[in-house]
Amino acid sequence: MEKRKIIFDCDPGHDDIMAIMNALAHPEQLEILGYTTVCGNNYVDKVTRNLCQVLTALGKDGKVAVGYDAPLVLDPDPQPAAHGESGLDGPTLPEPTVQPINQHAVEFLHEMAVKHEKITIVALAPLTNIAVFLKTWPELKEKIECITLMGGSRSSGNILPRAEFNIYEDPHAAKLVFESGVPIVMSDIEICLECATPHTMIDALKGQGKVQDLAHDILQFFSLYNRRRNVPQSPVFDLVPVMHMLHPELFVEKPCKVQIETAGKYTQGMTIVDDADAEHANVRLLGHCVDVEAYNAYFMENLKILNERI
Numbered sequence: 001m002e003k004r005k006i007i008f009d010c011d012p013g014h015d016d017i018m019a020i021m022n023a024l025a026h027p028e029q030l031e032i033l034g035y036t037t038v039c040g041n042n043y044v045d046k047v048t049r050n051l052c053q054v055l056t057a058l059g060k061d062g063k064v065a066v067g068y069d070a071p072l073v074l075d076p077d078p079q080p081a082a083h084g085e086s087g088l089d090g091p092t093l094p095e096p097t098v099q100p101i102n103q104h105a106v107e108f109l110h111e112m113a114v115k116h117e118k119i120t121i122v123a124l125a126p127l128t129n130i131a132v133f134l135k136t137w138p139e140l141k142e143k144i145e146c147i148t149l150m151g152g153s154r155s156s157g158n159i160l161p162r163a164e165f166n167i168y169e170d171p172h173a174a175k176l177v178f179e180s181g182v183p184i185v186m187s188d189i190e191i192c193l194e195c196a197t198p199h200t201m202i203d204a205l206k207g208q209g210k211v212q213d214l215a216h217d218i219l220q221f222f223s224l225y226n227r228r229r230n231v232p233q234s235p236v237f238d239l240v241p242v243m244h245m246l247h248p249e250l251f252v253e254k255p256c257k258v259q260i261e262t263a264g265k266y267t268q269g270m271t272i273v274d275d276a277d278a279e280h281a282n283v284r285l286l287g288h289c290v291d292v293e294a295y296n297a298y299f300m301e302n303l304k305i306l307n308e309r310i
């Protein structure tokens with residue numbers, strides 16, 4: 001099987017790290033060309049440091065290119081309630097020996113798109129970097145196999161009643177990306193909730209190995225919100241796009257037309273999903289997971305595989 005060349009555009013972020021760990025477990029399928037960071041869950045210096053610390057803890061190198069520290073138009077809106085003051089509260093992490101490269105995220109995306117025949121962008125954060133890249137070099141759109149993103153919702157929200165954070169944070173960037181014509185795979189709130197991970201599985205990670213211990217500490221913090229509400233599982237949002245690349249057979253895809261609300265007083269960042277207009281579809285929506293048990297079994301197995309490989 002030919003390896004898929006991927007770039008993570010991310011704001012780590014507890015769930016970003018789970019996505020990255022699962023991809024790192026399968027270098028035979030996914031070749032990580034690098035990571036671009038962006039302001040999202042927290043400011044870009046914090047999320048970049050978090051990523052570099054985790055890569056250091058895993059003994060992994062990687063090209064980390066720092067991106068924008070604010071959305072295109074709006075002001076940053078960090079989310080310490082969800083991710084803590086650091087943007088990745090919970091685990092104890094080493095001082096990073098991995099350091100960002102001396103190249104802006106958008107320049108790095110450009111270089112990779114020029115250099116490789118096809119790249120896939122795994123977008124786990126507000127879409128600021130990607131929007132600027134597409135706007136600056138529209139001729140390189142055809143080099144992007146797809147943008148597989150965590151963002152949006154059909155009828156729910158996690159920042160507003162009808163808006164998901166990544167799209168809400170930079171709706172102008174999202175609009176540019178969704179209207180770009182580049183193939184998009186969308187993992188929205190609903191599919192992420194469907195694939196939520198039982199807290200019993202998170203608890204059982206402790207003592208299984210170095211990687212599992214780190215994942216345990218990250219997920220313990222991330223699951224506090226639901227644990228306090230006596231909900232027995234938590235969504236690990238950003239993991240879904242990676243699991244879809246590794247196991248597409250687990251998902252039912254639906255072609256949809258998706259438009260972005262940029263200006264609504266109550267609906268900033270709302271994704272208007274029209275699943276009745278396949279003719280004008282700009283998105284393959286992951287509409288349903290056919291085997292959530294298998295999904296979470298693969299999740300745990302991937303952590304084990306990564307532990308054996310570091």
Ligand SMILES: [Ca+2]
Nearest residue numbers: 013016124125
């Ligand atoms: Ca994220």
